[in-house]
Amino acid sequence: MEYCLTAEEVLYLAAVGGADTFYGVRDTLSGLTDRELRLKVVEMENSLGAKGYLEEDFDGNRSVLKELSEVIERCGGCERFLCFERKEIGGEQKAYMYFMGGNAAYKMACGKDQYTFSAIGLPEIRKDVERGLAFQETEKKEEGSFQIPYGELEKAVTLARRGSPEKGVELLKEAGASDSAAQAVMNGALHKADFYALLFMDLREEREPGYSLHCLSGDGLTVIEYGADGEDDQDHVRFLTVDEGELKERLRAGFEKIDCLVEEETFS
DSSP: OOEEEOHHHHHHHHHHTTOSOOTTOOOOSTTOOHHHHHHHHHHHHHHHHHTTOEEEOTTOOEEEOHHHHHHHHHHHTOSEEEEEEEEOTTSOOEEEEEEEETTEEEEEEEOSSOEEEEEOOHHHHHHHHHHHHOOOOOOOOSOOEEEEEHHHHHHHHHHHHTTOHHHHHHHHHHTTOOHHHHHHHHHHHTTOSEEEEEEEEETTOSSSOEEEEEEEEETTEEEEEEOOTTOOOSSEEEEEEEOHHHHHHHHHHHHHHTTOSSOOOOOO
16 A cells, blocks of 8 residues: 655654654754644644544544554664665656665655655565666776866866856866766766666664765766775765666665665565
């Protein structure tokens, strides 16, 4: 069964379960006065009731459906999660969260002000993401990686958006980018390339809980932004031109991190 909730409803149900935050949902309740919050709670309970998400006992007391409470509790208290964002040329930005705990998982599709929850099998998460990536028949061009300080990258992007993309390209080439890679990054800055972002998080890990991957794809070229293996460099951004096979291998590393490569059961 699917459950469609607003951001406020998600946060309210999470708070009822004892949580004060919820990954992937913006906080729309902090800053309200006590009176405003009480009025908001009444409003949310009426909305949940209208959706059929509340049940009444013999005395007329209303409570949240047990299954919905479990969905929010398991998502809010997950062991690991994947955040997947995509923005294709000419399309709207879309975002999805996949929450995992033990052998089970839930998907949360994020809309403008609506979050849709549904159960999903762990093996299906990888298939779901790969379908959303819309792989192209890409080929490597001028292989190699390059890195650039954040400040210089921001400067290049600003130049491109102010009408001087050629100057932005030159800054990237000075940092070691090939002609095609520099142009791909500029296309991304100007929203002329498909953009995908993935964050794989294992909250059980304290030392290195996250693995991220950002991808720009278009004109037969795929460029990814990635972190340096074994390095802690917060001052630079690294880019690498990849083909489809290598991109899938890097995705595989992310799915391994969140234990999504084995056959598992889904929530019932």
